[in-house]
Amino acid sequence: MAVTIKTVGVVGAGQMGNGIAHVCALAGFPVMLNDVSADRIKAGIATVTGNLARQVSKKTISEDERKNALALIKPAEKYEDLTNCDLVIESATEKEDVKRKIFSDLCTVLKPEAIVASNTSSISITRLASATDRPERFIGIHFMNPVPLMELVELIRGIATDDVTFEASKTFVSKLGKTIAVSEDFPAFIVNRILLPMINEAIYTLYEGVGNVEAIDTAMRLGAHHPMGPLELADFIGLDTCLSVMQVLHEGLADSKYRPCPLLVKYVEAGWLGRKTKRGFYDYRGEKPVPTR
Ligand SMILES: CC(=O)CC(=O)SCCNC(=O)CCNC(=O)[C@H](O)C(C)(C)COP(=O)(O)OP(=O)(O)OC[C@H]1O[C@@H](n2cnc3c(N)ncnc32)[C@H](O)[C@@H]1OP(=O)(O)O
Numbered sequence: 001m002a003v004t005i006k007t008v009g010v011v012g013a014g015q016m017g018n019g020i021a022h023v024c025a026l027a028g029f030p031v032m033l034n035d036v037s038a039d040r041i042k043a044g045i046a047t048v049t050g051n052l053a054r055q056v057s058k059k060t061i062s063e064d065e066r067k068n069a070l071a072l073i074k075p076a077e078k079y080e081d082l083t084n085c086d087l088v089i090e091s092a093t094e095k096e097d098v099k100r101k102i103f104s105d106l107c108t109v110l111k112p113e114a115i116v117a118s119n120t121s122s123i124s125i126t127r128l129a130s131a132t133d134r135p136e137r138f139i140g141i142h143f144m145n146p147v148p149l150m151e152l153v154e155l156i157r158g159i160a161t162d163d164v165t166f167e168a169s170k171t172f173v174s175k176l177g178k179t180i181a182v183s184e185d186f187p188a189f190i191v192n193r194i195l196l197p198m199i200n201e202a203i204y205t206l207y208e209g210v211g212n213v214e215a216i217d218t219a220m221r222l223g224a225h226h227p228m229g230p231l232e233l234a235d236f237i238g239l240d241t242c243l244s245v246m247q248v249l250h251e252g253l254a255d256s257k258y259r260p261c262p263l264l265v266k267y268v269e270a271g272w273l274g275r276k277t278k279r280g281f282y283d284y285r286g287e288k289p290v291p292t293r
């Protein structure tokens with residue numbers, strides 16, 4: 001029997017979670033936004049407020065659309081606040097144990113027919129589904145960063161995802177105005193299977209001294225017409241997320257070509273995660289980003 005998604009929960013109000021809440025609210029879906037603390041949720045809603053205002057100033061949305069969208073996003077400090085959601089999208093840290101814990105706690109309070117999705121960049125949907133009480137109603141809905149600007153969403157079925165869940169998710173993503181690419185459930189799906197090895201290769205290019213940060217990013221922006229250089233993009237994604245995806249590829253495909261660059265490991269170990277910590281391959285603490293190598 002068909003399922004219609006009316007109310008959405010988002011777990012994780014970071015870079016991606018707040019963007020998912022932003023686009024769902026703009027499409028008219030009431031959104032319950034959860035994170036580890038009230039402060040995190042507040043920060044997430046503040047980011048959405050700023051991004052909606054930017055879209056008004058760029059005339060991509062009207063002032064009324066901005067007001068209506070913001071009114072649809074509510075803080076959900078406890079999982080119990082998500083009980084009435086028809087769909088809950090997890091967008092927490094790219095660590096399997098973090099996600100599995102969220103699902104095992106979350107499912108106990110959700111409606112039996114609610115769909116649970118992960119915005120994971122790379123982790124097996126089939127394996128994540130096994131941490132829930134509803135593998136048939138579990139699916140990967142993978143948004144791209146920044147969510148309000150990027151058109152693509154990857155849909156990934158686990159081995160048990162049923163047709164009703166797949167169809168309801170397709171309808172939901174289309175209502176957001178996004179274009180769908182369907183990926184099989186293999187490590188890092190399609191986009192990150194291709195993009196992250198390129199970013200990792202750019203970091204190796206830096207690590208081996210072939211070029212410095214500025215040369216590498218300039219080369220790819222002007223030489224390959226990328227909107228951002230690969231190192232700028234890595235900082236934008238988050239170096240922790242980049243490393244997690246490379247580890248999933250390396251372990252999942254058992255091929256040394258996916259070995260994370262030791263320099264990426266070093267930056268993550270230093271807590272230099274990119275934009276979100278104000279330092280990665282660039283230092284963002286001043287007026288302009290300054291290369292750190
Ligand atoms: C890792 C995964 O699992 C999958 C992925 O997402 S892979 C990553 C996919 N994303 C990309 O490849 C992004 C590549 N970059 C781009 O397409 C462009 O640089 C961009 C769309 C991000 C920005 O393009 P732009 O022309 O600078 O747009 P503009 O509107 O002027 O944005 C300017 C700024 O606002 C940001 N921005 C704009 N609108 C935004 C929004 N609604 N939400 C968040 N950030 C936004 C831009 O990132 C940029 O940030 P800074 O001001 O801090 O530099």
Ligand SMILES: NC(=O)C1=CN([C@@H]2O[C@H](COP(=O)(O)OP(=O)(O)OC[C@H]3O[C@@H](n4cnc5c(N)ncnc54)[C@H](OP(=O)(O)O)[C@@H]3O)[C@@H](O)[C@H]2O)C=CC1
Pocket residue numbers: 011012013014015016017034035036040091092093094095098102119120121122142143144145236237238241276
């Ligand atoms: N960054 C990107 O370009 C993209 C990322 N993704 C995927 O989206 C997901 C989120 O990534 P991103 O937004 O970048 O990560 P961020 O680090 O920006 O945000 C993750 C958020 O989840 C919070 N969190 C951690 N544990 C929990 C929990 N148990 N319950 C609720 N919230 C929790 C974190 O809080 P705290 O910081 O306190 O731990 C943080 O606020 C990941 O799976 C990632 O792979 C998908 C597409 C693109």
